[in-house]
Amino acid sequence: MDKKSILIQILIGLAVLFFVVVSTSSSAFAKADKPILLKVPSTYAATLPGLGTTTTWVAERLHIVSNGTLKMKVYEPGKLIAPFEILDAVSNGKVNAGYSISGYWEGKMPGSSIFSTVPFGPEAGEFLAWMYYGNGLKLYQEMYDKGGYNVHVIPCGIIAPETGGWFKKPIESLDDIKGLKIRYYGLGGKVLQKLGASVSLIPGGEIFPALEKNAIEGTEFSMPAIDTKLGFYKIAKYNYFPGWHQQATVFELLINKDTWNSMSESQQMILEVMCKAATCDAYAYTESLQAKVMADNAEKHGVKNKYYSQELLTAFEKAWLEVADELSATSPMFKKSWDDLSEFRKNYDLWENYAFLPRGLDK
Numbered sequence: 001m002d003k004k005s006i007l008i009q010i011l012i013g014l015a016v017l018f019f020v021v022v023s024t025s026s027s028a029f030a031k032a033d034k035p036i037l038l039k040v041p042s043t044y045a046a047t048l049p050g051l052g053t054t055t056t057w058v059a060e061r062l063h064i065v066s067n068g069t070l071k072m073k074v075y076e077p078g079k080l081i082a083p084f085e086i087l088d089a090v091s092n093g094k095v096n097a098g099y100s101i102s103g104y105w106e107g108k109m110p111g112s113s114i115f116s117t118v119p120f121g122p123e124a125g126e127f128l129a130w131m132y133y134g135n136g137l138k139l140y141q142e143m144y145d146k147g148g149y150n151v152h153v154i155p156c157g158i159i160a161p162e163t164g165g166w167f168k169k170p171i172e173s174l175d176d177i178k179g180l181k182i183r184y185y186g187l188g189g190k191v192l193q194k195l196g197a198s199v200s201l202i203p204g205g206e207i208f209p210a211l212e213k214n215a216i217e218g219t220e221f222s223m224p225a226i227d228t229k230l231g232f233y234k235i236a237k238y239n240y241f242p243g244w245h246q247q248a249t250v251f252e253l254l255i256n257k258d259t260w261n262s263m264s265e266s267q268q269m270i271l272e273v274m275c276k277a278a279t280c281d282a283y284a285y286t287e288s289l290q291a292k293v294m295a296d297n298a299e300k301h302g303v304k305n306k307y308y309s310q311e312l313l314t315a316f317e318k319a320w321l322e323v324a325d326e327l328s329a330t331s332p333m334f335k336k337s338w339d340d341l342s343e344f345r346k347n348y349d350l351w352e353n354y355a356f357l358p359r360g361l362d363k
Contacts (some may be wrong), residue, residue: 113336140153155252180217
């Protein structure tokens with residue numbers, strides 16, 4: 001065989017080898033990144049800014065970023081799974097993912113609200129600092145693991161302060177709280193209950209009918225631009241601030257752990273990074289909306305934007321610290337998380353006290 005023939009044989013051999021290597025690598029990649037469709041029942045209607053829009057923001061981009069290996073289909077509240085059943089449904093594999101908020105599981109895991117929002121707690125920047133660079137996310141997952149839930153949790157969305165509540169009459173003293181029928185979320189609800197209110201927690205879509213039928217006399221749900229879409233201003237003309245019970249609120253994407261473990265590292269990273277991006281988007285988007293809505297509520301709908309008296313804020317904070325002590329005595333997971341967050345905040349105080357300009361009605 002001459003040199004030319006030998007060279008041709010070598011080139012053919014190299015081409016075959018290259019084809020085999022590429023084919024093998026492609027097959028391994030395809031196997032690792034098998035297409036996954038996340039079916040995500042949501043607690044929040046897709047029209048609600050920063051709540052429902054966060055999942056749709058992810059869903060619109062996820063298949064592009066993942067080159068089609070990850071897709072997300074979002075279901076409106078109650079269409080696939082009822083809002084308060086999402087955790088169990090994701091855990092037992094009825095659905096492979098869900099979007100909600102940890103405080104909806106208070107009946108299952110007392111104190112779970114601490115991973116969504118804390119009365120008189122951290123603002124958005126501090127909360128995310130604890131979640132991502134403190135022990136927050138580690139403890140968040142630990143709560144679900146110790147609770148026996150087969151889920152992987154990813155923080156996915158944050159908003160700044162909510163309103164302190166919508167009421168049919170002025171709230172001027174603790175006497176106005178006693179006996180008040182009100183919808184209030186999570187740990188803030190426990191505070192008002194301690195102060196004598198009759199507190200219930202119902203999904204967003206059920207609040208307006210409850211107000212209309214006088215089943216409740218007041219409610220909180222979220223920020224003005226979100227609450228306005230639910231029509232609270234039509235019935236409750238007193239909108240109180242500040243949102244002492246929710247200075248920042250974190251939302252969660254729950255993934256069935258078997259589904260999560262079936263993902264490649266690349267897919268897992270894509271989902272985590274997309275949720276971080278969605279968290280930034282939710283924060284910026286909702287902050288852009290509130291002032292105009294507040295002004296419109298006052299000018300067009302006769303809403304009175306009110307600020308809680310210092311007497312009431314002091315009473316709320318005192319009651320909250322009592323609630324925190326009670327939960328710490330009965331829920332080891334809450335105590336562990338509360339102690340860790342408190343220590344983080346204690347260290348953060350030096351920066352917070354020096355770095356930020358004063359603000360508020362009395363500045």
